Amino acid sequence: MTALMDVSDVESGYGGGKVLNGVSLRIHKGEILALIGRNGVGKTTFMRTLIGLVPLARGSIRLDGREVGGDKPYARAQKGMGYVPQGREVFGALTVEENLQVGAQANRRRASEMRDKVVDYFPVLKAKFQQKAGTMSGGEQQQLAIARALIGGPKVVLLDEPSEGIQPSIVDLIGETLLKITKETGIGVLLVEQDMGMVESIATRCCVMDKGHVIDTLTRKQLADENLIRQYLAL
Ligand SMILES: Nc1ncnc2c1ncn2[C@@H]1O[C@H](COP(=O)(O)OP(=O)(O)O)[C@@H](O)[C@H]1O
Numbered sequence: 001m002t003a004l005m006d007v008s009d010v011e012s013g014y015g016g017g018k019v020l021n022g023v024s025l026r027i028h029k030g031e032i033l034a035l036i037g038r039n040g041v042g043k044t045t046f047m048r049t050l051i052g053l054v055p056l057a058r059g060s061i062r063l064d065g066r067e068v069g070g071d072k073p074y075a076r077a078q079k080g081m082g083y084v085p086q087g088r089e090v091f092g093a094l095t096v097e098e099n100l101q102v103g104a105q106a107n108r109r110r111a112s113e114m115r116d117k118v119v120d121y122f123p124v125l126k127a128k129f130q131q132k133a134g135t136m137s138g139g140e141q142q143q144l145a146i147a148r149a150l151i152g153g154p155k156v157v158l159l160d161e162p163s164e165g166i167q168p169s170i171v172d173l174i175g176e177t178l179l180k181i182t183k184e185t186g187i188g189v190l191l192v193e194q195d196m197g198m199v200e201s202i203a204t205r206c207c208v209m210d211k212g213h214v215i216d217t218l219t220r221k222q223l224a225d226e227n228l229i230r231q232y233l234a235l
């Protein structure tokens, strides 16, 4: 099976210091691939390297067969990479509708097809279309951030800790919606998460990162092994 995204031997870091020491993984159509690891191992740096906010020092990032590792972030978005940063970063002073319009710039043709779909997936947004995003709850802002990434019709979406600071019932809702989206659209998701409940309930596989490497890839069955997970997260 060809991968939607094929990441090979990625190295990157900040100012001379390396954080990632050769990360490789593949995301397939319709898959939710989780990425876990202790704080500071490089998960966010990896996401930022994939979207192009941290320059790729070495290795390759192929999206649907095409190398994108040298592209600017907007070009990667245009080619089908969606990104939801850690901490969401919705535009608080803009309305829900305006936030979605920003996301639509990634690919206006695909956005015209996706516009109705994303509000169907996240109906809470429909009711708040003219509300300023900054006045909404954390869970609503997270749903908006995901919808903003989806509206450009991406092939792959990178989600960095969507559960952070959100009440459990909304985390469940977001998880269920992600499952539905991947099943119905074939979009692939890379999900960085600390919430092992969410990972266990929706991930198809799970990569474990330590010190800038993927040290293991777990099956769904292994994800249920609490001792193994505890060991990897060194809780
Ligand atoms: N903007 C930055 N400048 C310099 N170092 C950074 C920056 N962001 C993160 N780091 C460092 O990179 C390492 C990995 O951080 P990060 O990718 O945020 O880890 P994680 O998301 O797994 O918690 C840490 O040692 C962190 O201090």
Ligand SMILES: [Mg+2]
Pocket: 043, 044, 045, 086
């Ligand atoms: Mg992080």
